[in-house]
Amino acid sequence: MFESLTDRLGSALKGITGQAKLTEDNIKGTVREVRMALLEADVALPVVKAFTDQVKERAIGTDVMKSLNPGQAFLKIVHDELQAVMGEANEKLNLATQPPAVILMAGLQGAGKTTTVAKLAKYLAEREKKKVMVVSADVYRPAAIKQLETLAKEVGAQFFPSSGDQKPLDIARNAIDAAKRAHVDVLLVDTAGRLAVDEAMMAEIQALHAGIKPVETLFVVDAMTGQDAANTAKAFNDALPLTGVILTKADGDARGGAALSVRHITGKPIKFMGMGEKVDALEPFHPDRVASRILDLGDILTLIEEAERKIDKSKADKLAKKMKSGKGFDLEDFLDQIQQMKNMGGLTGMLDKLPGMGNMGAMAKQTDAAEKQFKQMESIIFSMTPDERRFPDKINGSRKKRITAGSGTEIQDLNRLLKQHKQMQKMMKKVSAKGGMAKMMRAMGGMGGGGGMPPGGMPPMMR
Incomplete structure (x- = not known):
């Protein structure tokens, strides 16, 4: 997410964060580079001007000049101002009304509005424990x-x-009448999208808004359209009393122009961002966390929240008990570990949230190779019998031929998997003997010299 902006800002700030003393000259040079980085990221010009003026004003002030570490103080100013541009904190949906709370969804065609309605329904049901109903008022597109x-x-x-x-x-x-009868908490109303903002579209959605008086009117916009996203949101905001914005396709947005422009131009908060195609790929928009990710400082809080939601605790407890009882770590367990990592968004999704790991060219190539290797591992293990998964030592020459033929792989791929499993097995035995996952995580953090990753940037199973 926002890789090119992270890269450019990283280059701009690299020189100044190591400075023992800041002067007006080196601040000016860095601010100029930051300005260029933001313009290249397709951030709207008024936003860039306001942002750089504020950074410069604060940087030249005494809070930086008298700091023991001026470079780090400057980085904090950039972080704080990025956060201020996007909004001080996450603004939750206002659902404090007589049920059903009606949420009207607006947006252009192709922004991912209908999919976002489903994602928001899942979010409200799972995380807010709400009973949700959805309805489509898009009478132009039966599909x-x-x-x-x-x-x-x-x-x-x-x-x-x-x-x-x-x-x-x-x-x-x-739909509102039906929602009342069904004692629904939230009703999400999907509306028709158009290829461009037009009078007929605005008149129709204005009449719909006036007729149902929703508690929330959310504008769904494609983050990859950059500052155009902010301009379109403003056009809608001029016609409708928007209460917030949802950025879709934020995971594919390398620039970040929309995220940094929408709030300043519309005055409306970004409430959520879509981070993938899956129906659970919707995250609340936390400006402080996004600012940290842009500056490659990581987003550990989101990573922890994802882990709490997506890691199967029963499987983790079962594995812990199994290891404690002295039973081995077999290929079924190995497969579980791979699948748990996939649920967390794979290596790419996890690295994006770790400090110093957000945008490294070599790391990205390694990660792509690792993701492919994970898929290959799954194919190989799926081609084994349950007995072979539980007792890998039984896999002899003839079994290897059958497994590789079934998975479309080579004997050396299977041998590499078995070797990696052995390494993981040894690590698990050490963890079990020494008392838990916390020690292993601390050990892994120390091995890599930063970012909690082992040497070479890959988890042990990938080396």
């Missing part, structure tokens, strides 16, 4: 209604049916 129905089933939300021969306002009002 959108069918798509929302399919997604609603996938995320476990109630779906209110609609059709192309109805009026959007009638659909929404009928």
Whole structure:
């Protein structure tokens, strides 16, 4: 996320963070480079000007000049100002109303609005413990209604049916009545997208808004459109009383122009960002954490929250008990570990949130190779019998031929997997003997000299 901005800002700040003393001259030079980095990231010009003026003003002030570590103090100023541009803190949805709380979703066609409705439904159900209903008021695209129905089933939300021969306002009002009868907490109303902002679209959504009076009106916009995202959001905000913005496709946005422009131009907070295609890939937007990620300072809090949600605690407890009882770490356990890592977004998703790991060319290449290797490992283990997974030592020459033929791999790929499993097995035995995962994590942190990663940047199983 925002790799090119992270790279450029990193280069701009590298020289100054090591300075023992800051002068107006070296501050000016760095601020100029920061300005160029932001413009290249497609951040809107008024935002760049306001941001750099504020950084310069604070940097030349006494709080930096008298600091014991001026370079680090300057980095903190950049971090704080990035956060201020995007909003001081995460702004939650306002659901404090007589149920159902109606949320109106607006946006251009192709921004990922219908998928975002489903993601938000899943988020509200799982993390806010709300009973959610969804309805599509997009009468121009029958496929959108069918798509929302399919997604609603996938995320476990109630779906209110609609059709192309109805009026959007009638659909929404009928859905509100149904939501009341079903004692639903939140009703998400999807609306029609257009390829561009036009008068007819605005008139229709204004009438819909006036007719249902939603507690939240969220604008869904593609982060990859850069400052155009902020300009489109402003056009909608001029016509509708928006309460917030959801940035989609933020995981594919290397620049970051939208994230840094939307709040300043519209005055409305970014409440969520979409971080992938899966229905659980929606994160609350925390400006402080995003600022840290942009500056490659990591986002450990989000990583911990993801781990708490996505790691299967029962499997982890089962493995701990198994290791304590002296039973070996077999290939079934090895497969579980690979799949748990995939649930966390794979190595790429995890590295993005670790300090100093967000944007390294060599690391990215290694990570891509590692992700491919994980997929290959899964294929090989899936080609084994349950008995072979539990007792890998039984895998002889003829079994190897059968397994590699079934997984489309070579004998050396299987041999490498078995060797890596042995290494992991030894590590697990040490962990079990010495008392727990915490010690292993501390040991791994010390091995890499930073970022909690071992030498070579890969976990032990990948080396």
